[in-house]
Amino acid sequence: MTLTPEFLDANYVERDGVRLAYGDVGPKDGPVVFLVHGLAASGMQFTADAHFFAKWGYRVIVPDLRGHGRSSAPTGKKSEDFSIAEMAKDIIAIADHIEASVFHYVGNSLGGILALWALKEHGARFRSFASFGTSYSLRTPEAGVGLLKWIYKLLGPNLIGRIGAVGTTKNKAARPIVRAMLTAIDIDVVTQIVGHVGNYNLIDNALAYPGPIMLLRCGHDKSVNSALGPTLSKMKSQDDFTLIEVPDGGHCANLDATDRVRQYLLEFWQTTEQNER
Template sequence: MKVLRTPDEAFAGIDDFPFAPHYAEIADRQDGTALRVHYVDEGPRDGPVVLMMHGEPSWCYLYRHMIGPVAAAGFRVLAPDLIGFGKSDKPAAKSDYSYARHIAWMRSWLEQLDLKNITLVCQDWGSLIGLRLVAEMPERFSGVVLSNGGLPEGGPAPRAFAIWRAFSKWSPLFPIGKIVSAGTARGLSQAEIAAYDAPFPDSRYKAGARIFPSFVPFENNVAVPDQKRAWQVFDQWTKPFLCCFADQDKITRGGESRFIGRVPGTAGQNHRTLRGGHFIQEDDPQGFVECVLEVAGK
């Protein structure tokens, strides 16, 4: 596959992301293509791991207000960029991406770092990929903190999501920074919008971001059987599982009802509603951090 790599200078103007870059090279399991994964790695290397996974169409910059406080509490915080996003490599063709491939890429990265005792912190596609990783490697995970995401297993797509899916597929313009800003309650500054645009110097770099919404397994999506197998794991999951969805997210609002009561690990957790939109890391990072520390500290 043809692979693009955003030049480092594209990120030079970002002044609110003080984290050193780390890189790991993985091999695609289908054709062997080498792919570079970028990740943040902060806090004590021997501390319990907190894995912060971003979604669509963001990158680990999304967690910049959360990484420091969680690392300062004694945890090793890792925040990777999914392939196709941020400082990670970007396959150039939409056909190079699939839901299964994304999971395989991140599993290769996680296994290469040999991460264990992990608290997964996830939102949006960070949950669709992260929760599948938990289901495939439950022994490596000790807890889950979920906001504004899910693990769909078929059924109709919510209207708001169907509109977003059509936009991502057909709109001639795909202004990523403005899209993220529109998904917040507070709105982003021009500098923050530019930071979300930075990984994508031009439209050639946006194949992954464009195709992602089409992979969400509603209706008769090819991934539905795999989702159902993952749910078999979560139907038996007794480790802590805390939901903290946002009060103003039109796409996932109420999504915690699919987990609370069904996943045994949700029992006794202090589930709560955070204040903000879809990208809750921008609107209520402190509230999200409190949820993370509550689960990771158990």
């Protein structure tokens, strides 16, 4: 059955002139879970997961990052408006808005990077941190922003969406979701963010965080896996760090290894909550 691209109903909060959209489903008194998408995606990626986890009693918050989905972009779209720090502060602003003092956090790709930055100043609010498609550090050649824009202009959003969907997930039923997200990207936003996430090292933030961390290493996510060496060499000795192999997962593992990812996350949160008692 083909999955329908759809958003959760939107709620909004404003921070520094940016209108941030987020979905909010599940019991208001349930444990709070953030599901945060990556670059060039949107909260649409997690709509089905949000409904699933809500049935388990969780209050699930699914943001659209600034310049993605239904969230606005800062006027002028300057580079400094899309730093890792600024985008991470948006997540904390949403948490403040819903009065969530603590929460579980799941980040895919850029969503995971934002959490790694936030752990330094807001680690006490993270009950747990899980990620997939995220390396805790990255060092790549300077991105060719001009080339990215040229490719986008040459191919156009519709072809970018079709090609990207096939390359992102092997699950044909999920490709309409990926295609819809990629077709809707703002190339100026994407290229500004690329300028910030090509070189970073947030491993120390993860090492200093005292709570449980789970990293899902997905078999089909070759580019991220090739960058995980420094992350794993430092993190594997940490008592509260768990590495989970997801052989059939791609970069957006929740879309192509859905049942497995959901199972791992539920077990992770439930174990965390039991250990807190």
